[in-house]
Amino acid sequence: SDNKIALIPGGPHPYFAPWEQAGKDAAKDFGIAAVDFKVPAEWKLNLQTELVESLVSQGYTAFGIFPGDAVGINQTVEELTANNIPAAALAGCAQDPTKMSFCLGTDVFNSAYLGTQALIKSMNGKGKIVHLAGLLVDPNTKLRMDAVEKAVKETNGAVTIVQHITDTDAQEAADQKINALLGAQKDEIDGLISTAYIPSVVAAKSLRNLGDKRIKLVGIDDDQIVLDGIKDGFVAGTMAQNPYGQGYVGAYVLDLIASGTCTVKADAPWIKTPQTEHFIDSGTLLISNDNAATYKDDLKKITAEIQSTFKDKYLTCK
């Protein structure tokens, strides 16, 4: 097709690095004119929307977006669809009501919930935990806090949550806050659940520096430092996400929709999440010592599976 598709993260962030390759692969595999990875200069909603707007002016015909803000992105999406330009939420969802065609990503609530459960399990079902979260003003953070609390509540008091520490999504702030936490409470707490990329890395490193294998940590994403932590026993596990798959499948589907070949089915087996009614799980899995070597293949399998069944499951095509 002659579609030009842009994949746009919320800002510069290592999580999205695989999107570049995913876009290139999709363009080649599906014969799309272009699938370009376009990064806003900073992690700021208005820079993201300005980027989207300028890409429209340059003739881009479909957008895969990680919303810089789950709510704030919607007005821009509304304008895109008004101009017959489809958009899909990738990696993270936009908050309903939204004109995003669908959301292919990690269910942030579920991922945090599963991660907390894994943490609790590694603590043998009891103890005190602390939650390390991203930006407080990001609506996803509240969802993650709720998810952690839900998992904790299900232990009927065996596990208690000491505190949520937020705004740890920048390196230096994370380092300061996590070390302050360990300084003050390392003997009181038994587990850390991290629901953002940066604090996972920083917590893994801090526990290693401290030489502490007693405190369990479950993080998110597969940064090398976290994986090394798992290997050496400082990290119990991490919730892998599937950035490559999100970019690859996202581009594939956007191409179909933008070409007018397919439309999104209303009654498809969507998953309902607190954020949206049109969610597709791009795959979350817990990486632990058992599958650290093989999880990438698992994710590839999941990607191939989603891609091959997508048309039938979620689209009506001519």
Add this chain to the structure above:
Amino acid sequence: MTLSVPSDSRARPSFLAEQSNLIGLAAIILLFWVLFTSLAPGFVSTFNLFALSRSLAVDVVIGFSTMVVLATGGMNLAIGSIGVCAVMASGYLMQTIGLPIPVAMALALLLGAFLGWLNGFVIVRSGVNSFIITLASASLFLGGMLILSKAQTFNALPPEIAAFGRMRWGFLSPLLFVALGLGAALIVLFRFTALGREILAAGANARAAELSGVPVGRAIIIAHTLSGALAASAGLMLVFRLGAAMPSIGQDWLLPSFLAPVLGGTLLAGGYVSVVGTILGAFLVTTIRSGLLVMQIGNFWLQLFLGLILLAAVMLDRYRSVYAERRSLGRRNSGRRA
């Protein structure tokens, strides 16, 4: 050949110099428009023009909010926090309480003005530098908002809100006209009212102003109140733009809020503002940013080019004005010799 007070035919050099600076800035903006239009045709597409007018509108008002405080020689680091308080208040009033849009908006503006007043009051009463007071109050206001709202977004606002944000007058957003309207009001304030003049006098030399009968404390408080109201206006414009009231608004306002007025000639030291300059300053930045994006200047390198072009623009303007001054002197001298 010193001129001694001939009564009427007095030249007004500083007035002319003022205009020539604005003309210079405008010329540079024009230059960029010609450049971007010829290099990237998408730049003048109606879609881009509309988008540009809308971001410009918000940046201009954010610039005004800082400008009115710069007039007093002070700073307001809390504009982002005041803006988001107004935003969340408007969301709450419309979505939870169900007040009509104009009433909710008016109350939100009032809240912004009140928070600004609070800044001004504490600054004047304590005699502590506005930088520190507003640094602290920025945290206080934002924190208060978070405590009350639990960072929950209001996204079920009346549909008219989003509709207005999408509305087009010609190919421009009506928000731009709101911004220009505010600009006109500020011109009247600073040029034609005693209050505005007093604010500037207080900013240029508080001591001299006080001894000339200017109630300096009051002028400073009013400037901060106005700054709060303008910050609230900018926030509400974003509510229209986004169709939602969210707690992350305002966090990135600080630099653009200084950039527009300072580029436009407003003095950080106080005592002089340029409303038109602030509009042009914001226009220059929006133009460069949008132009670079449309020209597809590669992703990650964009910031570098933004910085370089900004430098080039201010230097161009600087050399232009130095040159203009030299030339006017030269002309006078040759006239004298003849």
Add this chain to the structure above:
Amino acid sequence: MSTLTRNMSFGQRFLANEWSALAVAIVIGLVALAALSPAFLTEFNLYVMLRSFCVVLIVAFAQMLTLAVGQMNLSVGALGGLVAIAVGGMMEKWGFPVPVAVLCGLAIGAAGGLLNGLLTVRTGINGFIITLATASAFTGINLGITESIPFYNLPAGFVAFGTGRISALPYLLLPPVLIAIALAFFLARTVPGRQLLAVGGNPQAAELSGIPRDRVIVMAHTLSGLLAAAAAILAVAQLGSAQPTIGVDWLLMSFAAPIIGGAALTGGHISVAATALAVVLIVIIQNGMVLAKVDPYWVQFLLGALILAAVGLNRLRAVRAGGA
């Protein structure tokens, strides 16, 4: 007047010090937190606090030097980020030995500062705008080079320096302490240091007194860049990786510490000791919030309230000391 100073009691002389209110606030904070939690005064927590003091202090000094001449450096963070990834890249990609990479990093910082200074002086454009523009350029180079992927594989010795300690004292504390002493001496007792303050105090007068004003302003910017680089290198050691995001949060703090420490935005008046104490106070507040398990929704609010309280205390001191 000096006749006054001579006749003052100890208490009055203490109050007359710019840093006395900060010292009092710090003592109050320490006592309160120690009472609140036994963990506060543990060796490890002291280490943690001292460690988070290091980078912030040097960043505050970097800004303090430009404030001294009545200028601002909005590019401290951007330049720091650039130096951080440059040093990381040199060590990881090019295999430079640590000292060489560090020296190169410092040179880049000084060069960036020199550029800021020269542009400000040569064009006569407000340093605020110049450094805003160069900040964008520095960030652009940083992101362009890294595409925001950090450098992780740094020499073990270098990383160990960032985490090592002797009981509660982090190795990381050494550079800032040395820098603080050197700066205090430089500003109080050397000719260029005095010239720097003279230019800030009254540029016109300094120039009429034969002080090379432009050169002094360039020097202040260069030193500011050098310090930003030093802070960045410490941040890399502290984080154990060269992150492109180093420096993004520096700006506000860089102003807050010197100004809470009594620096005048108009120039000519700064205090190394008061700036350092302001950083200590901020670190204690931040540590205290985690320690006291403050509800996340209250963190911002309390931060503002505590800063305001410290400022109020200082104001009270100034009024009492008659320096109002």
Add this chain to the structure above:
Amino acid sequence: MRLTIEGIGKDFPGVTALDDVSFEILPGETHALMGENGAGKSTLIKIITGLYRPDRGRLLVDGKPVDFTSPRDAIAAGISAVHQERNLIPRFTVGENIMIERPPTRNGVIDFDRVHAEARKFLDLIDPTIDTRTEVRHLSVAQMQIVEIAKALSLEAQVLLLDEPTASITGHEADALFAVVRRLRDEGKAIVFVSHKLEEVMAISDRVTVLRDGKIAAAGEPISAMNRGKIVSAMIGREERVAEMGTRSADRSQTVMEATNIATSFGHKNVSFQLHKGEILGLYGLVGAGRTELARALIGDGKVVSGELRLHGKPVTIPDVPTAIRRHRLGYISEDRKAEGLILTHPIRSNVAITVWRRIASSLGLITRATERKLVHPLVDKLEVKTPSIEQAVGKLSGGNQQKVSIAKWLAAGVEILIIDEPTVGIDIKTKTAIHELIGEITREGLSVLLVSSDMPEMITLADRILVMRDFAIAGTIENSRRYEPMSREIMALIHAGSAEPGQAHQTSPAPEAARV
């Protein structure tokens, strides 16, 4: 060192400050540089010291052309100056300010003991009472001027340029300065001396150069060949005129301001006086006697802590200056025009109109530049402010013209009582006469004036009665006979009566002016 000024010209936007100025400054002479306010004296000095570069012409040192690009160059060439504006670093000590050009160091480290010892040496030449360890920002205007002089002396330069060095110091310190000047001259140095005080000029100069409107009106005339009248007519192009004060007729039955035993937050005790309608009440005293502070307390820029202040018979407390001006029609012209009198970056128009903005605003609260201009023009014309336009920033005017603007705004203000602090510091003789007449005129129209002045002849010319102040208290009140000799003797007697502190008991040197007043 011989300094030749050859065809120097300098333009500012709208003004030609200097035009084809040529003359020579020779070693071993004191060379007076005279001229009206705005004649170009300070500009010339700034060119000689490398602060400005000339647009035309050149400088020669001992016959060789020099091109100073900064004050550093001039200092290196052996030229030092006391500029008209104060140029000190506020937070540095007196000693460091004096030695700032070349602080003594040991191993690269500044040796502060030597800084103060050296500074002491030069300060002692003029005033031994100033402590070199005091921060300059704590000094009075007069003390700062003395520090500036000591600083210039410390360079031990071949050419010393003094731009109105005596404008705000007393006769005692001025005498000390003149002694130093004479000694330096005898040592072969060249001294250029700018002053509006003709008596000083006549007394210490060897030659005199007069500028008029930026051009040479008299070049290096020997003082023996000049007399007061010749200098004045070279300066102003006509004969000098004595102020026409008209018949003074204060209405002593109407008391507009009355202080009864007031004490102030500045430390005044038991101050009592009455100011009548249309009266000029002088307030005389030595520098530091507390006159300025009394004025401040009266206008609400300080507090009256006990006693009673009545305006028009009604007791008042004045919380702040705006209230004094707006409610009580009481204004104050500061002695420090740069810091307190004017907004240097704003145009003349705003500076004059600032006191009346509220009054000239239309019912909608709007004012236009046209209304302001209508109000400002006549005042600027009346005071003969030399400027290309009333839109000129006040900071770009010559010192004397700035002073005129700071007076002009109070003529517009419509106050009933005006406190005027040192009205003619740095004002040329022509304008001084004009200002004196103006003060006479406004009081005849019913305004009452409290006049603070350190200029004894001025006091005796203007005041109806003179309050003498000493150590923050009133030492006595004298009815002005307008006869200089007896009056000055009587005033000095009051000042010194009961004064035990030797440092305070300065002698002023009023004698030379006596002849004229």
